[in-house]
Amino acid sequence: MAGTKDKNTIAGVFQGTSRGFGFVTPEGGTDRDGDYFIPPRATGGAWHGDKVTIVPDRADPFDGDRRSARIVSVLERANKTVTGTLRRFERELWLQPDSDKLPGPIKLTGKSRGLHSGEKAAVEVQSYGGGGKPPLGALRETFGKAGTREAAAAAILYNYEIDREFPVNVLEQAEAAAETVPAEALAGRLDLRGRCVITIDGASAKDLDDAVSLERDASGRWVLGVHIADVSHYVAEKSPLDLEAWERGTSVYFADQVIPMLPVELSNGICSLNPQVDRLALTCLMTMSEGGEVLGHSVHKSVIRTTERMTYEDCNLLLADSLPEEAVLRTQKRALEERYAHILPMLRDMAVLAKALEKRRRLRGSLDLDTSESYIICDEQGRPVDIRTRRQGESEALIESFMLCANETVAQHLFEREKPGVYRVHEKPSADKAEGLKTMLEPFGYTFQEADNFTLQKILEDAGTKPEAPIISTMVLRSLMKARYDTQNLGHFGLAAKYYCHFTSPIRRYPDLMVHRILSRVIEDGERQGKAPWEKRMAVMAQKAAVQSSEREIAAQNAEREIEKLYMAEYMSGHIGEELTGAVSGVTKFGLFIMLPSGVEGLLPAEALPGDKWHYDEKRMTLRGEHTGRVFSFGMALEVVCVQADPGSGQIDFRLAGEGELPVIAPREKRHELPIAPDFVRGKPRTKAGGRRARPPRHKAGRGGGRKR
Incomplete structure (x- = not known):
């Protein structure tokens, strides 16, 4: 209604x-x-x-x-489409929703030939029911057998409007792109093909959109070059490629898969800064002092030819202060030093400059949060076989420092010229978030008056290498506001940056592509005074891009998180009964969330805790036993046993280890295993209400086929 x-x-x-x-x-x-x-x-x-x-x-x-x-x-209405499991009752098909907050089941309308009970599916809601009548929905997609990781992942992607496939007209345009840079495309560009320019990426990366160079000028000052693939040259405004990139907003990464913003013909081909071939770029040249202060800069449309395609792993070994203990690594390092002798001096200079840039950020209040992350190792069949923790090495920190510096410089470049822009903004924590952080930190002995940069960084430094350091870092991270895109330059709280935008990844982020288009116009205008005719139109486009990109970023992050939970559950299904060490990563009235060192997170239900009546303190994030006085709190280390893991839902359950005989944990409700309630089918309303938000189907008209810091 x-x-x-x-x-x-x-x-x-x-x-x-x-x-x-x-x-x-x-x-x-x-x-x-x-x-x-x-x-x-x-x-x-x-x-x-x-x-x-x-x-x-x-x-x-x-x-x-x-x-x-x-x-x-x-x-x-928030729920335009709903995913769930098909169930047949008598001669009718119903969708049992995935979310137990929905009032379903939803009766399917239209033909059901070829559909089977137990399939994962999505329906478009046509009626929300009421007055004794059930909700009605039309089938839109099926994903395979319910309860499997593959079907659940496909349903998640559908919910967030993330398409694996590109429309035909988009693929045709991508396939028509040149494989080499023609001579006419070099006109008016700064020719940097004679400079030593390198890329540093993960060993498996194929879309290389950033490269770096470092040299001294005539006065002995550093000149740092950050060279970014000129994707805007190949993705024209309002072309099929551009409209599809706008819809997607970002590439999506999970486990061993990537769903790119641009077709691989571009992202891995002509737009990738592959070694020893000509590539078009946008270059930011920054003249710096020994301490990393930017003394001057210039932005150019350029042509480059990267000298080497380096990997993080090789660079970390090359930059190690001493020879590794392992004989194999010592041999490998000597071989790398010989192989890259022509760029090793520059690489070492880059490491020195990166440390200077990092020090400058720290001094101004940039937050040093724990940068470790979990990543899933899959076998040849795509099944998870291991979960590891990736920590930032010296070469990763080097590239991050250079990219941050370029992003700040470009943002300042646009702002000072009063040109349109898409800024990456991150505001100060709200009063509510600051107060919540203060309450959670008190049990650990940390107090503060105001949640400013220096106060939060001091807390992180005081935690140092103490056992609770990862938890403190998590608490601070959760207290921060969500970064987003905006056309107003509001600064970046986490980085303590007055100016900040995303410039360095136009292959995988639409805001960067938008910034490139604006920069290209500014470069073409030269020293033109006053407002150019294009600026008003571009300002409107920038505003729309900021809103759209913020929304699609959230959708991508949610999808990545939900799908990786499926992989983690599938991995943990092979570790049922094992005793594991974890820490409390969340406290609710219904139980404790436990995170393992690998990043796997599961629930320890309240009913599985030792016999007592447990009282939940929301502000302090604790469960306290009424009779025993025992307290379970955020950050507490616990020994647990994995008792169940469901790849179809991503749910993992633990129980405490070493507590003697405990009640068996009842499996959490899996709606795809539940029968349809006969009273509801006969028209009697149920009292449940609620449901997960699902985005409406995308408009297909004019799309040329196909569906999606």
Whole structure:
């Protein structure tokens, strides 16, 4: 149903639960204490995520009693499509939703020939039910057998509108791109083919979009060159390639797979800065002092020819201060030193300059958060066989420092010339987030008055190498605001940068491509005074790109996170019964989230804790036993045993090790294994409400085929 607000109603977003009741967060509200409780029979047909209007039951809550309300209208539906498992009841097919917050099952309309019970599928909701009638939906996609990692991953990608395949017209345009740089394309470009320019990437990387160089000028000052693939030369505005890149916004990475923003014919071909071939680039040349201060800069359309294609692994070995202990590595290092003798002096100078740049960032307040990350190793069949932790080496830090410096310099270049731009902004933590961090840090003995850069960095430094250091870093990270894109230069809190944009990855991020287009116009205009005719139009495009790219970045991150949970669960399914060391990474009233050193995270349900009545303290993130006084808190180290892992849902469950005989943990509800409730099928409404937000299907018109710091 739909409706409009009046003076007696409050607008907000409905947050459903699996038990039928829910909460409404008023518009603009951030504090949970300001939510309204919605009883099971007062949801008004709303589903989780819907924008609704409510009428409060009473103006003020009684002491200790949460204020309640009833939903009177649904203003905007959040769940346009729903994924789940097909179930047949008598002669009809129903979709049992993946989310236990949804009121389903959803009755399928139209033909069902060829469809089978137990398949994972997506439906477009045609009716949200009510009045004794069930929700109705039309089948849009099937993904394979429910309960498998492959089907679950495909459903997640569908939910977030991430397409593996490109439309035909996009592929045709990509395949038509030149494989080499023609002579006419060099006109007006700065020719840097005679300079020593190198790329440094992971060994498996194929889309090499950034290269670096370093030399001294006549005055003995450093001249750092950051050379970025000129993707804008090959992706024309409003072309099929551009429209598809806009839709995608970013490349998506998970386990051993990548879903690129641009077809591989471009990303791995003419736009990749492959060794010893001509490539078009945008170059930022920065003249620097010994201490890393940027004394001057210039931005050019250029042509380069990279000298070497280096890997992080080789560079880290080359830059090691001493010979490794292992004989094999010593032999390997000597071979690398001989192989790269012509660039080794420059590489060592780069390491010195990178350390100077890092020191400058630290002194101005840049936060040094734990940069380790988990990555999944898959076999030839794509099955997860190991999960490892990747830590930043010297060459990774080197490239990061140079890219950060270029991003800041380009952002300042655009800002000072009052040109349109797409900035990467990161604002100071909100008062609520700062207060929450203060409460969580108190048990560890850390206090502060204001969550500014230097205060947070001091906390990170004080934690140092203490056992709780990773947890402290996680707490600080979670307290920060979400970085996003904006056309206003609001600075970057985490980096303590006054100017910041994304310039260095146009192959995999649309904002970088947008910045390249603007820079190219600025370069072509030269020293033109005043506003150029293109600026107004480009400012509008930049604003749209900032909004779209922020949304698609969040979608990609969510999809990556959810899919990697599937891989981790599949990996852990081979480790059932093993005793493992972990730490509490989250505390809720229903249990503890436990994270292993590998990055695998699972739930230790409250009912599996030693016999007691457990009280949840939301602010301090603890569970306290009423009778024993035992406390489980955020960051606590625990020995656990993995008791179940479901690749179809990504759910992993633990129990405590060494606690004697504990109750067997009941498997968490898997809706694809549940039968359809006969009373609902016969038309009797159920009281559950809520559901996961799903993006509506993309408009296909004019797409030429196909579906998606």
